[in-house]
Amino acid sequence: MIEVQHLTKRYGRVSAVEDISFRVERGEILGFLGPNGAGKTTTMRVLTGYMPPTSGKAVVAGFDVFEQPLEAKRRTGYLPETPPLYPEMTVREYLTFVARIKGVPGGERKSRVDAAMERTRVADMAERHCGKLSKGYRQRVGLAQALLHNPDVLILDEPTAGLDPKQIIETRQLIKELAGTHTIILSTHILPEVAQTCQRVVIINRGKVVAVDTPENLTRRLTGSETMYVQVDGAPADVKTVLEKVPGVTRVTVAEGHDGAAGYEVESEPGRDVRRDLARTVVGGGWGLLELRPVRLSLEDIFLQLTTEEQPQAPQGEATIQ
Amino acid sequence: MSNILAIARKELRGYFASPIGYVVAGLYAIVFGYFFAIGLNWFVRQSMQAPQFGGGPLNVNQQLIRYVFMNSTVINLFVVPLITMRTYAEEKRSGTIELLMTSPVTDFQIITGKFLGALSLYLAMTALTIIHMAVLFIYGSPEWKPILTAYLGVLLLGGSFLAVGLFFSSLTRNQIVAGMFTFAVLLLLWVIDWLGSLGGPTFESVVSYLSLTGHLEDFLRGVLDTRHLVYYLSFITFGLFLTAKAVDSERWRG
Numbered sequence: 183m184i185e186v187q188h189l190t191k192r193y194g195r196v197s198a199v200e201d202i203s204f205r206v207e208r209g210e211i212l213g214f215l216g217p218n219g220a221g222k223t224t225t226m227r228v229l230t231g232y233m234p235p236t237s238g239k240a241v242v243a244g245f246d247v248f249e250q251p252l253e254a255k256r257r258t259g260y261l262p263e264t265p266p267l268y269p270e271m272t273v274r275e276y277l278t279f280v281a282r283i284k285g286v287p288g289g290e291r292k293s294r295v296d297a298a299m300e301r302t303r304v305a306d307m308a309e310r311h312c313g314k315l316s317k318g319y320r321q322r323v324g325l326a327q328a329l330l331h332n333p334d335v336l337i338l339d340e341p342t343a344g345l346d347p348k349q350i351i352e353t354r355q356l357i358k359e360l361a362g363t364h365t366i367i368l369s370t371h372i373l374p375e376v377a378q379t380c381q382r383v384v385i386i387n388r389g390k391v392v393a394v395d396t397p398e399n400l401t402r403r404l405t406g407s408e409t410m411y412v413q414v415d416g417a418p419a420d421v422k423t424v425l426e427k428v429p430g431v432t433r434v435t436v437a438e439g440h441d442g443a444a445g446y447e448v449e450s451e452p453g454r455d456v457r458r459d460l461a462r463t464v465v466g467g468g469w470g471l472l473e474l475r476p477v478r479l480s481l482e483d484i485f486l487q488l489t490t491e492e493q494p495q496a497p498q499g500e501a502t503i504q
Numbered sequence: 505m506s507n508i509l510a511i512a513r514k515e516l517r518g519y520f521a522s523p524i525g526y527v528v529a530g531l532y533a534i535v536f537g538y539f540f541a542i543g544l545n546w547f548v549r550q551s552m553q554a555p556q557f558g559g560g561p562l563n564v565n566q567q568l569i570r571y572v573f574m575n576s577t578v579i580n581l582f583v584v585p586l587i588t589m590r591t592y593a594e595e596k597r598s599g600t601i602e603l604l605m606t607s608p609v610t611d612f613q614i615i616t617g618k619f620l621g622a623l624s625l626y627l628a629m630t631a632l633t634i635i636h637m638a639v640l641f642i643y644g645s646p647e648w649k650p651i652l653t654a655y656l657g658v659l660l661l662g663g664s665f666l667a668v669g670l671f672f673s674s675l676t677r678n679q680i681v682a683g684m685f686t687f688a689v690l691l692l693l694w695v696i697d698w699l700g701s702l703g704g705p706t707f708e709s710v711v712s713y714l715s716l717t718g719h720l721e722d723f724l725r726g727v728l729d730t731r732h733l734v735y736y737l738s739f740i741t742f743g744l745f746l747t748a749k750a751v752d753s754e755r756w757r758g
């Protein structure tokens with residue numbers, strides 16, 4: 183549905199996006215994750231036909247955004263970083279104007295406008311001037327504007343920025359509902375958002391794609407060496423020495439425990455499952471095994487790991503990380 | 505076409521949602537009314553004196569209406585920058601340009617829509633002077649044909665000015681800067697006539713051809729000359745073309 187090939191965008195000499203490629207399948211939600219200035223907005227502006235790429239190409243809904251901009255634009259809904267509202271128009275007037283320029287036929291305009299207001303929960307502000315809306319409502323009217331003509335592709339630049347927690351949840355829910363019938367790209371710096379809403383993530387930093395994968399895979403892949411959290415009720419010094427002797431274990435650190443029992447983080451060689459041996463050893467030592475679980479890096483840690491230039495430890499394994 | 509109209513309507517609504525539409529119309533009405541009053545006063549006095557000096561009756565069209573229109577064109581210098589300064593600049597500043605440029609409308613439709621929106625305000629503003637004309641029709645019997653061509657000329661002149669303003673608005677995101685540049689350039693086009701007398705005959709004819717107001721004379725006299733019509737229409741087309749170029753190059757620069 184969306185295909186980006188070797189896309190590069192330079193502003194004068196500044197390179198905002200450098201040779202990025204990715205695909206989004208029909209009905210999928212793709213998260214675009216990156217720190218400030220990574221090139222998220224720039225990529226989206228190219229995808230929506232706001233500006234042409236310096237090189238490379240982008241195909242949206244089967245149309246090259248540069249060769250056949252009108253066809254591509256007809257099938258795209260776009261929520262820019264700042265919702266593009268005209269302060270002097272009421273919400274209804276504004277959405278009706280948008281419906282007109284998006285080519286919604288006259289007879290359907292009113293019902294589409296009403297439906298979009300309903301979905302984004304701005305109907306109560308229909309007669310309010312856009313310039314007098316709160317930040318959250320502006321964001322939602324911006325979203326209503328993007329869905330209005332029922333486009334195949336939705337490109338949302340930080341759709342939950344400026345919303346209150348309840349609204350964030352509702353908006354994420356709405357985005358999930360829209361997937362399936364729509365193909366969605368959303369950008370964000372909020373990591374849990376990606377984990378909750380997106381099926382795939384593109385992590386981008388300084389204009390380059392750092393990783394493309396599902397949130398789960400990213401987490402798994404990046405754990406590199408496997409880490410287990412074990413909680414044992416026994417004298418920490420003894421337990422630690424014994425655990426270190428388990429075959430495959432590379433390092434044991436005493437971690438936080440609770441209920442009077444100490445916890446341990448046990449790192450092992452990658453690809454080697456040491457859980458059984460660990461359990462046997464603990465029980466064989468006469469201690470109680472209270473907890474044994476793999477430690478997953480949160481997306482936040484991955485994000486930091488991937489986007490920090492000087493990685494302390496290069497991730498290993500089959501990961502396609504550049 | 506429906507895209508052009510949608511944008512033109514949006515522009516027109518924008519003028520009257522802000523004070524600009526009213527300020528512009530008010531300004532025009534006041535200045536036009538002033539010139540009209542002076543002209544009428546002079547005309548009435550002349551008409552009463554004329555028989556004493558053996559002159560024939562004065563012509564309302566040639567000796568009143570024409571001068572009022574000619575003198576009042578000077579308001580365009582002030583009013584047009586006010587009309588056009590925000591058109592593009594404000595959309596760029598507020599980011600609404602992203603909506604227009606990512607919608608399935610062409611640059612041509614956006615520019616034409618904005619131009620027609622501005623022209624409608626201009627038309628509404630000049631339409632206020634129909635009241636003055638009505639007064640003349642009540643107390644006298646002017647010919648209506650020269651009045652029509654005068655309005656057409658004023659509209660074409662205004663359109664040319666608006667095209668200049670639209671171009672400068674597309675160059676910046678600051679409406680004040682756009683307005684100032686428009687004013688400066690319009691002033692230059694206004695005074696270019698005076699330069700004519702400084703050079704040789706060819707220079708003079710070139711300069712007078714360029715002069716926007718020079719081409720208005722015939723319209724005000726009641727003469728519809730295609731040369732002048734072509735001149736204004738080309739001027740407008742050229743202005744809108746430059747605007748399109750500016751918008752496109754901005755797109756490439758990002």
Ligand SMILES: Nc1ncnc2c1ncn2[C@@H]1O[C@H](COP(=O)(O)OP(=O)(O)OP(=O)(O)O)[C@@H](O)[C@H]1O
Nearest residue numbers: 193196198216217218219220221222223224225758
């Ligand atoms: N119009 C512009 N002219 C010059 N440089 C620009 C322009 N817009 C963006 N840039 C530069 O391009 C780079 C990428 O910017 P972009 O806005 O795409 O980042 P982003 O990922 O959207 O960041 P954020 O999370 O802050 O929104 C930045 O270094 C920025 O300074």
Ligand SMILES: [Mg+2]
Nearest residue numbers: 222223224263
């Ligand atoms: Mg951004």
